[in-house]
Amino acid sequence: MSNRTLYIFSISHYCEKARWAMDYLGLDYDVQPLMPGKHSVVAKSLGLARGSMPFLRLPEQVIQGSDKIVDWADSVTSSGRSLQSDAQLACDIEQRLDDLVGVHVRRHYYSEALVEHPSIVLPVFLRGLSWLDKIKLRMAWPMICKRMIKLMDLGSKQGQESLEIVQRELDWLDGLLSDGRQFLAGGSELSRADITAASLLAPYVLPPEHSQSMYVKLPPRLAQTADQWRSRPIMQKVLSFYAQFR
Ligand SMILES: N[C@@H](CCC(=O)N[C@@H](CS)C(=O)NCC(=O)O)C(=O)O
Structure with a gap:
């Protein structure tokens, strides 16, 4: 412990x-x-x-x-490793990812999953809870869904808006990678920008090394979009960061 x-x-x-x-x-x-x-x-x-x-x-x-x-x-850390927190570019990329990609990937996913298929979301929230909390969560799920829908402003129009924002951010990330760099902030080592991009975009590609991938089910329209996006350079990079570093 x-x-x-x-x-x-x-x-x-x-x-x-x-x-x-x-x-x-x-x-x-x-x-x-x-x-x-x-x-x-x-x-x-x-x-x-x-x-x-x-x-x-x-x-x-x-x-x-x-x-x-x-x-x-x-x-x-005393591991001898670093996530390059002293590199301004890594921190700037991370902040943009946190503020835009994280928020809009979530709203894109929940706008379809939670509004139209709430039962596919529940199993992931149940993971690791005590048996008592599992019972409580199952009972409270319809109420929690309503609250999440309101708090995150979910719906089909909002989902479409978030999809477009994510798409623009993917264009930006593909642009960063277009000079052949191995890592998002340049250099020769993994940085906080890379683990941020990979973690926040993982829901679209469900890397096998992600501990929750096998429990996440994508709703149908998002699954189709994710399929079209999978060959994009940034999505291939996400998969390779997971395979190499997770
Ligand atoms: N920028 C924050 C975002 C955290 C965030 O949005 N967390 C969500 C879950 S994905 C949350 O806890 N929402 C419930 C709440 O805020 O009460 C971070 O990087 O930690």
């Missing part, structure tokens, strides 16, 4: 990013999946103002946000 606990939603791509950073940098931790609703209660009990996942409980502090967790992980 570790004295560090990372609180996550099993489905969350931002949580996957934090886990990947800590794994890559050789930091031990326990992972604690939470059910929606309970996450805010746990966050408050740890002194956080918001429930936003992931958050990492350390003996001396609680760190919230995947970017802040990467900052911390990169500053304490």
